Amino acid sequence: MAEVQILGLFHEATPTADTIGILRQLGVPDEKITVMSGIPYRPEMLGRPRPRRRVALISLIGAGLGLLTGLFLTFGIFLLYPLEQGGQPITPIPPTLIILFETIMLGTMWAAFFGLLGENRFPVFKSQLYDPRITEGHIGVLAEVEAALADQVESILKDNGAHHLRRETSSPRRTDVRLTAFWATVAGAVVLLGAVTLLIAYDVLKIRFPTNMAEQDSTAYLQGPRRSAPAEAIPIQGPVLIDGQPASEPVPASAESVQRGKELFSITCAVCHGPAGDGNSPLSGFFTPRPVDLTSTPIQDLTDSEIYLVITQGRGGMPNMAENLGPAERWDVINYVRTLAK
Ligand code: HEC
Structure with missing residues (x-):
């Protein structure tokens, strides 16, 4: 059934209020009457019921959902993936409180934002009748009524002082479909985004994100195939034990090595073991x-x-x-310690 939009412009608030009263008596429901004005008249001044706002309740629900999300992120994850340190699970209270605060605030703000949009039936796709004179101080009363009532409503507006009238026929069903489609798209996008995130997080969708780690010079050589040491390489970290042979000596106990060892010993060992190595030092x-x-x-x-x-x-x-001592220097010191034998 086709609906008709009728817009009447008024100069004053009082005749506007009267007109709204008469329209209501005629059976036009309040949500079908829109008052547009550049001046913020309160609903009571125009004889309209104060609209019931549920944004506070919606925000409270959002805060509750935020709290649940926060509890899941903190305690829920500790329960799912226990990380024990010294036999105790990690449940640090101070950071948990900060996370809970953040998620509660986030839930509240999202709920308030979308609650307000939803309650005002935003976004508006319907082309509503409008007159630029409304911004100049005129009050616009827009009534959406069935075609049968149109003439009657128009004459009521006129009789009560509407100095300008406009009328347009609209089909309400199509606009509702567009609003539903909009919110369905938003919900679909959110679900899709969440699903893709989870698929990536749980490695169902394997995407190789570039990491700087693998590109570092310091670790890059660890990635490739390991190359064995060249045959002529000499191990310097310790003696090599080959089956059945005595341990190889990395730095032979030459006179030079003992000399270097004596020098190094006086610098690094003598403070504790004494200059003579007999364990007598001031320390x-x-x-x-x-x-x-x-x-x-x-x-x-x-x-x-x-x-x-x-x-x-x-x-x-x-x-x-x-x-204090490089590997070769340690062998020099050992060679010197051997000369201390009684
Ligand atoms: C800060 C003091 C200090 C310095 C410096 C120090 N030592 Fe010692 N060293 C000790 C003490 C104390 C012990 C006894 C440790 C124990 O048995 O708990 C010890 C024990 C040793 C032992 C015997 C370990 C064993 O198996 O019982 C050797 C060998 C030794 N030191 C060699 C050296 C050499 C060589 C150097 C110089 C490179 C050196 N120390 C430098 C304090 C020192």
């Missing part, structure tokens, strides 16, 4: 157990690789010296 008293006597039999009985490990990794009160 010895501060250690329990004391720095060992390197000249003693039990220590000289240690293999080269055992001493190498003590220097590299430390042991008990003995700190690791890996940062």
